[in-house]
Amino acid sequence: MAEASQVTYVYKLIHASTPPPDPLPESLPLSEFDVQSGFIHLSTARQVPGTLKQFFTNEPRMYVLRIPIRAIEKDVRWEAPSVPVSRDGVGDGTFPHLYSEKLGSAEVESVALWEKGEGTWDKALGTEEVVSWLIL
Structure with a gap:
């Protein structure tokens, strides 16, 4: 993983079944997993x-x-992470954990909806749209 000081953006993944409101509110509801954690x-x-x-x-x-x-x-x-996460068999080190109950319009720069399509996430992750949007 890049050093924390080299990271410009971090990313929050949200199930499509619970889409973020448009426009984003001042504070998004937390997922059950985030509340429990x-x-x-x-x-x-690189971790996405x-x-x-x-x-x-x-x-x-x-x-x-x-999110900048x-x-x-x-x-x-x-x-x-409490569960090892790997990318191509290589460990990704530490993850950014936000210790705040507020994540919303003031913090989020943009929102994208990614479609997996058939098979795995690899095809979607290789598209020009995703590659150009996913910035270190």
């Missing part, structure tokens, strides 16, 4: 593929929020 789970651009493949394999589409790290960095801790 006590923090908001985020990924770096592994996170999708490991935790969202059966999801046909996902919303992805792009500078907007939330005071509340982010870089921690090892």
